Amino acid sequence: RDEESGECWSPTALPVRGHGDYLTRHGFGYSVFAHRESGIDSELTVLVAEEDPVKLVLLTLSNSSGRTRQLSVTGYVEWTLGETRTRSAPHIVTHVARTPGGCGILANNFYGDNGGGRTAFFAVSGNDCSLTGDRREFIGRNGSLHAPSAMKLQKLSGKTGAGLDPCGAVQSAVTLIDGDQRTFIFILGAEENDVCAQETLARYMNEDTVRQELNRIHNHWHNVLDKIVVNTPDTSVNLLVNGWLLYQTVACRLMARSGYYQSGGAFGFRDQLQDTLALSHAAPDRMREQIILCASRQFIEGDVQHWWHPPHGNGVRTRCSDDYLWLPLAVCHYVETTGDMDALEIRIPYLEGRSLQPGEESVYDTPVISGTEETLWLHCVKAIHYGLRFGEHGLPLMGAGDWNDGMNRVGIEGKGESVWLGFFLYDILQRFAA
Incomplete structure (x- = not known):
């Protein structure tokens, strides 16, 4: 503000736009x-x-x-x-x-x-x-x-x-x-x-x-983003790949846990595991931390929290059929790229919470940490076993969505099956057995 004239303006275009550019x-x-x-x-x-x-x-x-x-x-x-x-x-x-x-x-x-x-x-x-x-x-x-x-x-x-x-x-x-x-x-x-x-x-x-x-x-940021540099004939591709895509993954998805249409700040089980797949070379320690964190949000039955909020861990338990399978996929990718076999022996506790009742698609709850803990390897095994549920055509049951949350009603009665989930499960089994 100019104290003599009373004129006010912002150093940014909002909320009080000035006259210049x-x-x-x-x-x-x-x-x-x-x-x-x-x-x-x-x-x-x-x-x-x-x-x-x-x-x-x-x-x-x-x-x-x-x-x-x-x-x-x-x-x-x-x-x-x-x-x-x-x-x-x-x-x-x-x-x-x-x-x-x-x-x-x-x-x-x-x-x-x-x-x-x-x-x-x-x-x-x-x-x-x-x-x-x-x-x-x-x-x-x-x-x-x-x-x-x-x-x-x-x-x-x-x-x-x-x-x-x-x-x-x-x-x-x-x-x-x-x-x-x-x-x-x-x-x-x-x-x-x-x-x-x-x-x-x-x-x-x-x-x-x-x-x-x-x-x-x-x-x-340069220590993280300069680990891998790509040079292609397309300048726009170079601009995106060399920094900005990875920066957005870490800063927006992992740190801020925000998006254009959903700035809730929650940890998404599948979301953050997908995001950390991009960090296996640039920031493997961060990927390892995220894997351990997500494994700690797995219920003793094998399913996981779809999303949760710190610090108390209140979140939703759903019938989504793909969430828990991202854990063994991320672990396989991490071990393949880093060679860190010791990570498989880390002991992590499970969660205990109210089970979904017949007809319930999801439940919002604050689960407690179980007294039972197992290695990361066994967490992955339990997730895979939980996903081995098939319908009358021999395809995996879709549950309340198979990555596509918009299909949350397809398998609500326990009958709907997913072709995509079949491909996904097959890929995980192949990787896990290798």
């Missing part, structure tokens, strides 16, 4: 948004720390307007801290964070089933800062982020506490002489408690630290 560059583990507005150049660099649960944003403003400018930068988040914002908002309590070199807000939802007691935080660097935890103050009654009411106020009120429509808004003001530039740091994350949150804020409220983290991100 926007340039967006996406790299491995970071994105950069560049814009020029009224003689002020902005560059917004966004990344997530390699190890800590924190999102870092560097906003650099450069003044080439020919005069001194009075400016402020404002960041805004809406707290969910639960399944949906409408359900969790009444239970969220905000308070001011002790943030050397800036100001910040801490937020807690002690009534949350998942992550209750954890502390979320949002902060900005600077010497002239203000904040609010009141969404109504920031947006205004019946307002929107396209024209927030708080942008008409000189400073944010500092209001936090319980009983508010909660948000996190932080603002930092600066005077930029002509030719000068200033970098602001925005930090968003969550930690185990208030103390850990304050420590994380203090650690990253330093531009050098954030830029070092950006370099770590560069090195991390």
